[in-house]
Amino acid sequence: MAQLTTIGQLPLNQPPIHHYTAYRPRPFKREERDKVTILYGGLTWKHERLIQGTLHNMKYNAEPLPNIARDDLDAGKELIDVGACCPTIFTTGSLVNFLKKEVAASSKGEVANKYVFLTAGACGPCRFGQYHESYSMALDGLGLRDFRMFLLAQDELDQGPSGGGGLEINLPLSLGLIWGILFGDLLSDLEYLTRPYEINPGQTDQVLKASVEYLYRVFRERPDHGAKYGTLAWHLLTNYFTNALREVCKMWDVIEVDRLRVKAKVKITGEFWLQTHEGDGNYNIKRWLEQEDAEVVPPPVAVWLHYLLHPTIRKLEHRHSTSKHPRLEQTLLQALERIYRWTYNRFRKALADLPNELPDQEELRELAEPFYHFELRGGEGHMLIGKALHAYHHKKAHMICELSPYSCMPNTMSIGSMANVIGKYPDLLYAPIEVKGDSEVHALSRCQMILTEAKRRAHEQFQEVLKKTGLTVEKIRKYEERHPETRRATHRVPHLGYSGTAANYVLHLAQDRGLARA
Ligand code: SF4
Secondary structure, eight states: OOOBSSTTSOBTTSOOOOOOOOOOOOOOBGGGTTTOEEEEOSSOHHHHHHHHHHHHHTTOEEEEOOOOOHHHHHHHHHHSOTTOOHHHHHHHHHHHHHHHHHHHHSOHHHHHHHEEEEEEEOOSSSGGGGHHHHHHHHHHHHTOTTSEEEEEETTOSOOEEETTBTEEEOHHHHHHHHHHHHHHHHHHHHHHHHGGGBSSTTHHHHHHHHHHHHHHHHHHTOOOOOSSHHHHHHHHHOSHHHHHHHHHHHHHTTOBBOTTSOOEEEEEEESHHHHHOOSGGGTTHHHHHHHTTEEEEOOOHHHHHHHHHHHHHHHHHTTOOOOSSHHHHHHHHHHHHHHHHHHHHHHHHHTTTOSOOOOOHHHHHHHHTTTSOTTOOSTTTTHHHHHHHHHHHTTOOSEEEEEEETTOHHHHHHHHHHHHHHHHOTTOEEEEEEEOSSOHHHHHHHHHHHHHHHHHHHHHHHHHHHHHHTOOHHHHHHHHHHOGGGGBTTSOOOOOSOSSHHHHHHHHHHHTSOOOOO
């Protein structure tokens, strides 16, 4: 029988207990800035290059992690919890593979001193609040406990110096990062609405690359306007960024497109990381859809940032907040929301209004309300239902492709609720794709089944609009010869009630440009 010292104490022959201690990075000191490189990742290469512009502007050495690859899934699986969701596995694996390569080229000590990792953090019911725990578990597994990792809280723009002062999360940094993210979204919209229709294959990608490099320099050369309200006012009111976007618009003007190609329009929704990512992490599904004759509507990160404002506003409206001045706080947040949308629309305008508008968050909430309560947080919450119904009611896409990570708690709930939505709207084309990272054929073939019907509808709509306007493809071609500006990528085709670009284009020529009946 175990021998006890006194009541409540442990048996003497028991091995010592090692209590769990959370990972705490050792300090990253200000004087180390020149020698240390900040690593980051998780978005597209466009967003990451623009973020690098801001970090370079703030005199940090910074480098995005290589784009996620299939190998990262295996590396992540080896080192973190079995039940982790697939984005956690991929992103942890990406950091692991990078560090392994660096250690092989130098040493653990050098790597721990040369790099720090900056990642977004949050709290909440889904695993996003615990990503850093997975990273720290992986660092333990690699014997790199000394490696430094810092969290950038999504809801605090001015967190001040953290962990030794080497990294200062202040307004100029946060605003530069947010502006970079918004610009990454705007460029993605241009990319996806142009490439399926380009006459010269590869031209969109070339112009996109040149635009990203140009805007990287714009962010790198951003003038200094202080650390507080001066910089906020400047970011909101300056023409520095809108002028740069006008230059970008000129770059896109050289691309010639053929919008009479009939494509199924596919709106991508799903879990934040999976829907944003472009690569092996989601089977390169956006490129694959384009090869399958679809036009992709990409999900902007801007919608997520917009969504982040809303739970607090709702809480204040419903008096669930602990704020001492709920009315004042509510008014300020509503004003902030209006400024956010105004800023995004200002940037869109500088790009000839080509990028998509942000959906109204209040409308998303109302559409989702009968199926998914807005206070159920985690992942994209009610937005997945709201976005699907928004696209359906406003005819913004022929089908929805929802990318759901394997082992994702919020997405599992959303897919369950969507079964109810489909029961009510049986003609809503919805493809929920579970992404595990290693079951590509299964996922893509599932998407293809729904896509076949989406393409049929796109062709049907196109024929309908030709009949309605009395136009023929030959007549439109002749008109385009006389009006080459209509074949420019920067020629805006308004949304005139059809889901597909080709159908809207024909109606636009007939209605807005007076192309007469045959
Ligand atoms: S939303 Fe799902 S996939 Fe994303 S972090 Fe949360 S649990 Fe993981």
